[in-house]
Amino acid sequence: MKALLFDANYCVGCEMCVDACTESNELPDDAPSGLSAARWTALEDHDDTYLRKMCMHCLHPACASACPVGALEKTDAGPVLYDFDKCIGCRYCMMACPFHVPRYTWDSKVPRVSKCQMCPERLKKGQPTACAEACEMEATMFGDRTDMIALAWKRISEDPDNYAHKVYGLEEAGGTCVFVIGPTELMETAFDPRVPTEDLPEKTWAVLSKIPTTVAIAGTSLVGLNWIIRRRMNLMSDDVNGTDHGSGHGEVK
Amino acid sequence: MSGSNEKKGLAAQILQPWRILAIVILILGAIGVYRRFALGLGASTNLNDTFPWGLWISFDVLCGVGLAGGGFTLSAIVYIFRLEKYKPLARPAVMTAFIGYLLVIGGLLLDIGLPWRLWHPLVFHNHHSVMFEVALCVMAYTTVLAAEVSAMVFERLKKERAARIAHMFTLPLAIAAVCLSMLHQSSLGTVFLLMPGRLHELWYSPVLPFLYFISAIGVGLSMTIVESTLSARAFGRCIEAKVLQGVARMGVYVYLAYVALRFGDLAVRGQLHHVLDFDRASFFFLVEISLGFVIPMMLFVMPKIRRNTRWLYHAAQLAVFGFIVNRMNMGITGFEVVEGVGYTPSWEEVSVTLSLVTVGVIMFNLAGRFLPVFEVEAEDEIAAEVFAARQREHVGAGGQLPRGAMPAVTPDDPVGRTS
Numbered sequence: 306m307k308a309l310l311f312d313a314n315y316c317v318g319c320e321m322c323v324d325a326c327t328e329s330n331e332l333p334d335d336a337p338s339g340l341s342a343a344r345w346t347a348l349e350d351h352d353d354t355y356l357r358k359m360c361m362h363c364l365h366p367a368c369a370s371a372c373p374v375g376a377l378e379k380t381d382a383g384p385v386l387y388d389f390d391k392c393i394g395c396r397y398c399m400m401a402c403p404f405h406v407p408r409y410t411w412d413s414k415v416p417r418v419s420k421c422q423m424c425p426e427r428l429k430k431g432q433p434t435a436c437a438e439a440c441e442m443e444a445t446m447f448g449d450r451t452d453m454i455a456l457a458w459k460r461i462s463e464d465p466d467n468y469a470h471k472v473y474g475l476e477e478a479g480g481t482c483v484f485v486i487g488p489t490e491l492m493e494t495a496f497d498p499r500v501p502t503e504d505l506p507e508k509t510w511a512v513l514s515k516i517p518t519t520v521a522i523a524g525t526s527l528v529g530l531n532w533i534i535r536r537r538m539n540l541m542s543d544d545v546n547g548t549d550h551g552s553g554h555g556e557v558k
Numbered sequence: 559m560s561g562s563n564e565k566k567g568l569a570a571q572i573l574q575p576w577r578i579l580a581i582v583i584l585i586l587g588a589i590g591v592y593r594r595f596a597l598g599l600g601a602s603t604n605l606n607d608t609f610p611w612g613l614w615i616s617f618d619v620l621c622g623v624g625l626a627g628g629g630f631t632l633s634a635i636v637y638i639f640r641l642e643k644y645k646p647l648a649r650p651a652v653m654t655a656f657i658g659y660l661l662v663i664g665g666l667l668l669d670i671g672l673p674w675r676l677w678h679p680l681v682f683h684n685h686h687s688v689m690f691e692v693a694l695c696v697m698a699y700t701t702v703l704a705a706e707v708s709a710m711v712f713e714r715l716k717k718e719r720a721a722r723i724a725h726m727f728t729l730p731l732a733i734a735a736v737c738l739s740m741l742h743q744s745s746l747g748t749v750f751l752l753m754p755g756r757l758h759e760l761w762y763s764p765v766l767p768f769l770y771f772i773s774a775i776g777v778g779l780s781m782t783i784v785e786s787t788l789s790a791r792a793f794g795r796c797i798e799a800k801v802l803q804g805v806a807r808m809g810v811y812v813y814l815a816y817v818a819l820r821f822g823d824l825a826v827r828g829q830l831h832h833v834l835d836f837d838r839a840s841f842f843f844l845v846e847i848s849l850g851f852v853i854p855m856m857l858f859v860m861p862k863i864r865r866n867t868r869w870l871y872h873a874a875q876l877a878v879f880g881f882i883v884n885r886m887n888m889g890i891t892g893f894e895v896v897e898g899v900g901y902t903p904s905w906e907e908v909s910v911t912l913s914l915v916t917v918g919v920i921m922f923n924l925a926g927r928f929l930p931v932f933e934v935e936a937e938d939e940i941a942a943e944v945f946a947a948r949q950r951e952h953v954g955a956g957g958q959l960p961r962g963a964m965p966a967v968t969p970d971d972p973v974g975r976t977s
Contacts, residue, residue, distance in 0.1 A: 317969065341607070362976045366740030367752050373689035374682035394671020397689050402750045407670070408607045416671040418908040499755035499896070501674060508751045508866050509688050512744075512767055520737050527733050 306482065307383035307428060308450035309437060310457050311357045313487025314467055318348055318355040324542030325439030329424060342408040342419035344434060354491045357445065359436075360385060360406045360421035361474060362482035368398035368407060372462070376418075383450065384423035392418060400519045401501045403478045449480060457486050461545035469493065479504030582918050586686050590906035592669055593795060602906040609893070613903040616889025617911050618665025619748060621882050623656055623696070624770075625779030627786070629655020629703060631737035632855055635808075643801055646932070649710065649781050653931050656703040657921045659696065661914045664736035668910060681942025688748045695742035702734050744771040750888060759829040760843045761892040765819060770774055773851075776812040777881040779805050780854065783874035785922075787867065793926050805860040809877070814853035822848065839895045846931065850880015912916040 318474055321336070322455055326346050327334055337342035346359040366385045369377040376391035399407045410416045424434040432438065437447035446456060454472065461468040470493035474481040477500050486492075595600040607613050632651035635644050667673040679693040709724035747770030750757055763769065782804050790797040824830045833840055854877035863869045890901055903911075925931050 369685045370684075371689060372684055373693050374678045374686045375684035375687075376682075387762055391677050391678060392672065393675040394673075395669075395689060396610040396671070397687075397749070399607070400756070402752075403755050405608070409610060411606060412598055413594075413600075414598045416599060450919065451714045475644055489859075497755070501754050503754075505752055505754070506686060508754070508764075511578055513686065513688060515693060516741060520741065523740060524733060524737050527634075527638050529734060531640070531729065531733075534638075534640045 306381065306421070306450045307447065308453040308482040309359075309423075309424070309434065309482065310448075310453040310484045310486070312444050312446070312457075312459075312460060313354050313356055313485065313491050314464075315442045315446075316348070316355045316357070317442055318350065318353075319442070320348055320440065321439045322445055323540050324358065325435040326421070330422070331428075340408065341535070342410045345421040349495070351491050351495050354488060356485065356487070356491060356495050358406075359421070361363060361404050361478065362421075362423055363401040363449040363478045363505045364480040365478070365480065367478065367505040370509060371397040371401035373397070382425070382428055384558060386422055386425060387418055388419065389417045391432060401505070402498050404497070410434065416461070446473035446483065454505035457484050461486055476502040478502070479507075507529055520554070534540065564957040573862050580920070583912045583916050585908065586905070586909035586917070589761060590910040590913070590971060591668065591669050594910070596680070599671060601905065604902060604907065607898050608640050611889060612901055613890075613907045613911055614665050614669040614789050617882070618669070618888045618914055619662055620664040620885040620889055621675070622914075623743065623746060623876065624667060624774045624777050624881060624885060625781050626655040626658030626662070626814055627739065627774035628782045629658070629777035630699075630735045630743075632782060633706070633732040633735045634718040634908045635730055638736065641804075643798075643804065646798065647786060647801060647805070649931050649933070650785060650926075651778070652703065652706045653710070653921060653925050653929070654706050654781065654785055655923070656700070659700045659703055660921075661918050662696065663700065664917075665911075665914055666673050679756075685854070688745050688752070689881055692742045692749065692753065695745065699735065699742065702731055703736060704888050706731050706735070707929075710925075710931060713930050713933075714928065727819065730788045736839055739774070740771060746770050753857055756896055757888075758832075758839050758892040758895050759827070761888050763823050764819045765823045768819060769816065771810060772816045773884065776809060776851070777878060779809040779812060779873040780877035780881070783809075783870060787871040787874075789922075789932070792923065792931060795932050797867070799865065802867070803864045806864050806873070809874075810855055812860045813851050813858070815841070817851050817855065820851075826841075826924060837895070839891065842883065842891045844879050846884040846887055849876050850882075850884050851877070854880070864886060894955060 323338070323344065323346055326332070327336075327344065330345060332345065333343045337345055340347045346357060349356040349358055362383055362385045364379070366377065366379050366416065369375075369385060371380050372392075373395060374391045374393055374405055376388045376393075377385060378388070379385050396409060398416075398418060400408060406420055410419055417430050421429075424432075427434060433447035434445075437445045446453060448456070454475065457472045461470060461472070468486055468487055469489040471492055472494060473492065474484040474486050479502070491500045514526075535547075572651065581622035590602065599605060603612060603614075628651040632644065632648045635641050636648040638752055663676075667676060670676065680697070684690045705724070706725065709721060709728070712718075712724055727755035744767035747766035747768075748761065749765070750766055754762055782805055786797050786802060789795060821830070833843060854873050857863045857869070857876075863873060940943060
């Protein structure tokens, strides 16, 4: 499984990654910076330290579990892919993403969800993502997920003074395929503290998986209850007026 | 009796401005619909990347489905538990639910980006998606409701065999209705389980599925009281006070269960202190929990209130209002306070939503006029005859406007006065 590592200490904010992404994915070139339907990645300036924003390609993506038609899918190669041909436009993926990543082409009459796809075509050819290839500072690195984790810890341990002892993405949302390392100040302040560290799809699956049993139990008990009630009603009407219940129950006056 | 007639004459006069308002709403709504399709979601709504779900999801879908909860609740009470005295309420509740679900689907067609793909969940399955389950259940339940309503249509058309066949399916349909509703009413709550970091602690809860299901039953009962009272006024139908009192009594238990679970859950999660934060979140929480659940429960528990038709009606209205606030909080406030962004619906969103409500009222009215919604059951021959007589009168009066014939129904209605 492939992954990306972003090292804020190496990034100089040249935005070559953004340009490469825009070009490679044929996104419009006149869009303002900042994550949008036209910008699948962006650099966030935190006092001259830069943080790359993009789809985190979660191991257990909330968006993919949310999508009613399976338009979003986690692939074995790493990328979380979006299939426009299935999408109905409910935007549950946008609501579900703990990182607020998916964007929507609101102004289109045939709108679509828009986010980083991790260059699946390039990956197939054995190439790195466009952003990683474009980065001359070795701030965005691409490779096998295990290698990227190892590289992250290597850089941290080799220069512990300039790095927070944390690889962002190892635990967040149950683990991702995009990791971030950097100086302590950035790592402590730049991220949304509300991003949970749990596997989110598990939360809904815990409920969904109980549905068949629940329906079976509810259905049978309703049928059973109704049978008992009807039988008691019949017996009662037998008591009152002999055996007459041919026309069913009497109306309440 | 004459007093009530006078009241109805007055009501008919008051209705005139309502009719004008309805027309204005529908025109604005039509423009809103046009703009939504001609310009796209971006230009016609205030939705954006930070606020992808707005009024159409919170009101049209979350409230719509919940407010239609009377359909399965009354189906269960009457057809499964056989509490015969509530039978007069079953058909109006089922009709309300059917109309409600049609409107929910209408709202969804506007809200989803690619409405011509609404059928996709039938072909592309994602068993891990709550939304997939909701989509299938809503489709299936709307079909069940259509089948339940078909009995009324067959009776009206005097297709006796078809009507008899439809009646044979009453029980299985009721069981299907309860099972399907249990699933998707609760699943609308499950939808939010995926957003622990994004929804405020006062609303995010692991027991959301239960809270959603219980509150749907509660608001279903309250809606039944509201809708019965209103149709009693509009159709000159006499509501049996005792029946509605019984509904209110059931409501007490349902609301008690809800309030206990809601506060119990907050306490267990250690979030109870947020209730008294007196910020935006706590204000809206207090509004929903008091108006929608605690106060109606306290009012319903008082025999004095229950016996007073007017007070009972107002208590139920309060419950419905509070419920709407609850669902809107789930869809809007709970996210606003966390993300620190504001969302105000555009006029298109508002006018379309109001139009859906208006269309619902008109459809219910038409159903009440042309279908045996208020008849207990067609087997009752006397009722059928009286109904036929009333029907002739309706058709004779048949105004062009949807609400037009309403006053004409009332003056010498033979049914209205028999209790």
